Amino acid sequence: MLCELSIKNFAIIDDLKIRFSEGLTILSGETGAGKSIIINAINLLLGSRASSRLIRKGAEFAELEALFDITAESQAFRLMKETGYDPKDGLLIKRIIASNDRHRIYINGSIATIQILTSITENLVSISGQHAHQGLLREDNHLLILDQYGKLMSLREHVKTCFQDIQPLIRKLKVLEDSQKHQTEQTDLIEFQKQEILSAAIKDGEDDALENEKSRLKHSEFLYQTVNTSIETLYRGDGSVIEKISEIKKMIDRAGEIDATLALHAASLDDVVYRIEDISDALRHYIEDIQMDTGRLDDVESRLDMLNKLKRKYGGKQGTLQDVINQYNDICIRLEEFENISESIEETKQDLMTCHKRLSELAGALSEKRKQAALGLSKKIEKELSALEMKDTLFQVDFDSIQVEKHVSPFLQTNNQLLTDTGLDVARFMIAPNVGEEIKHLAAIASGGELSRVVLALKSILAENDDVGTVIFDEVDAGIGGGVAEVLGQKMSRLARFHQIICITHLPQIAKFGHNHYKISKQVKNGRTIALIHPLDKKERVEEIARMLGGVEITNTTLAHAREILRTAD
Template sequence: MLVQLAITDFAIIDSLSVSFSRGLNILSGETGAGKSIIINAVNLILGGRTSPDLIRTGADKAVVEALFQLPLQSPLSSFLRDMDIPFNGEVLIKRTISKQGKSRVWINGSLATLQMISKLGPHLISVSGQNEHQLLLKPDNHLFILDDFGGLTKDRLMLNELYRDYYSLKEKIERLKGRLKEEAERRELTQFQIKEIEEAKLVPGEDSRLEAEKSRLMNAERLIDIAFKGYQALYEKDESVLSILSILAKDMDKGGTIDPHLDHYKKQLESAQVQLEDLALELRDFYSHLKVDPRRLEEVEERLQLIRRLKKKYGSSIENILSFKEELSQKEYQLTQTKEELKRFKTQLEEKKQDLLNLATKLSLKRHEIAKEFEKKVEEELNLLDMAGTRFRIKFISNQSSSDNISADMIDSILTADGIDVLEFMISPNVGEDLRPMAKIASGGELSRIMLALKTILARSGLIETLVFDEIDSGIGGATAAVVGEKLRSLANYHQILGITHLPQIAKCGETHFLVEKKVSRGRTRAFITSLDRESRINEIARLLGGRVISEKTLAHAREMLSP
């Protein structure tokens, strides 16, 4: 609810602060006293247009502040959190207008944008008589009104959630398709690369071994010659190293009988003989097994060329090539998994599509069923509000003539988050006139009463916390005015109501009554607002009854009207 409204240097208001109560708050006063200025200030809180002309003469800026109280569980709490606005049960909106025409906005002390209050404001307060700020007049909201009347809001919210899930899944499928398309374009290359690497049957370290073998094969004749000469020098020649050592060993054996020290040298010599014999045999084995093999050399060279080619394409080493092949294999596996995931998602999508179709169809049927009852109730309320003969109809503008004919294949083209129905309220306030969209009704008085009728029917919905009725008494009087007053009082059981009126029949129904006056003070015209006590209220009701001259009879009538 709107707890407090503070206005500074706005039009003829220099400083005004008013605290509103729950229930029906009545504002009355002479024509031109400033009631419309207060409404204009409220509209600024809703994001209305500004102009430097609105600033009081002599002031630098105009300021409007509105304090609202909301339940902590209010749906608007999440809306505020999404805008990073702190919320503790109160919403304070402040807006300033500078002489340069610039406007600044704060919500709960945080600097905000005009767009933010334009979205938030209309959910806090609705001003009837100002078409651009009436949520209930926008065709986009008519579906919600009908759902609320028929108790279908929960069904619609379920549909909203299912719709979000459906299109979220659909987006996932499209992303997977895109990924698969990209992978498909590369898959032929990937498979070729995997095959090429696998067919090579690479072994880590193989290239080093092949390089060594290649070197041996290329120098085989020279190596054989070297090894053969070494063998001969050690073993086969008449004056081979081993034969010379054998003679020397015999001499040392003889010398050992003379000097035992030679036995030590003899042993070392014999050890050297054994080692040299082993070396000679190894050299013989080496050159006997080593062959000049041009064919093998060609095979080794071809193998090394293959490895070098693969290194150039896939990595600087065999280990890197094999690692690259593992990455490719993993991509192939992931591609297979993606295909399986896509298949699974498509199955889920078809299931959700059928669920959407079933729920949307049921919801559409219920809407058509309750539409007739809603039309009847609106016409009954309008009849009580001195609009007898008014016709009210709900025009369904669905993409499909009958929900029975809707197939799952058509659902993407006709379904929205709120179902398959598009509708608009149509009205003919005068007998013989064609039905027209409700938003195009010209008469302010008719429009206010139509809105009052709708809000009376939807009183328990709580869609909007605070309702402001301007021109609610336009074109009515007498018994009709009394009915309007009682309707406002009834509606105030569910909403905070601010009603501006010139009729005593409506004014008497208020729980709180404010008098708006225009006075000259210190050479300047100023607007004031006063909360009336009982006696002051009697005087104001009497003024509304009898004009400037108030008689005792008029006062008595006013007292009678205010009597319980």
């Protein structure tokens, strides 16, 4: 429910505040006083497009604010929680329209986007105007309206859930069938890759060992000469290191007979001799292992070339032998999957057939119930319109299905009809307001008065099931009067049992049913025109009804007539 509305620097409104209540609220006033400006402000607070041209002349920005009371069961409450806004104290929307077009939106004091605003306010307010009746005239809403009327929303939700369940299965089947389609070609290629890696008999780290061996083989002569010279110098040759150290050792031993402290150094020289002998022995073993076989070098280089080729082909970015081994393991897994692909396709098809059968049955049942509900809705609307002086009106719901295109999965169609998340049907409200007229789409009604009555009839019937908290009628009385206006007012009054109703009207026959009545007027102040709003007390309301009755001036007769009109509404 809309509780409060504040408008500043907007069109001819300087600073205006309105506190709304439950029931039927009437807004009346002379033409051009600013009634429709209030509706424009509400539309902006619901998310319509803003323009700096709406700012009052001389101001830098316009400021609009609305406070809504929302229930914990409402869609707005749920969406506020989901988007991070605390809904426990209601919904406060603020919109700043700036002259530099840097407009801002706030929800409960926090900045928000237009997308979040429109999603939260989607079912808060329904505005029916003289020239546009919003959702009720949009054909894509007719099916939803019919389902709400027929209490079919639960079945509709089951259809949607089943439709969502079938989607991943369809995608899975396509992937499997595409894989199977190219399976022979892929299998031959992958099997070749497997054998190529397998026949190489790779060992992790083998390439590093071969690189070391290659280096030794390429420099074998140099290594042999170097090591052999080292052995000669250390151990074998005349005047070798070990020979000289041995001589030094003998000299120290003789000196040690004179000075015992030198014995320790003699022992250290023994250690040096032993160490040189060990090194020389190790070098002799090394030189025995040195190969100068050019055939072996060719074998090593050939093996390395093959390993490097495999690393480039299968090793990825790092290009290691371990990556090649990992790729081999992946190839084996893929080949195993290929072997099981036919079985996977059959299993997926079975799951799809089960889900498709369920979806088809639910959609078929929903379609039948819709047709039954359509008959009841048509009769009720014709009855409502008859009371609104549209006695010969013919109303019906036309059904159609969506054409199935070639690329659509067979699991998303049944009996050449497309299955969607709302079932099988497309529904259109059709009407022939007068005898002999061709029945046509609801939105094609030329008469504003007829259109207003159809909208009101629909809203009256759907009132108990409609989630919208506030319904605004913006001069829907255009083109009607007299007894029809009286009935229209009665229906608005009854509709106010289920919704907060705000009605802008010029007709006293409608205004008399208001539980609250505001008069909107304009005056010139300091050379500027401003709009004012004033809640009417009992006496003022009589005067406003008298003004609405017409005449150049209000007389005792028109006042008496106004009192009588108000009395008949009680």
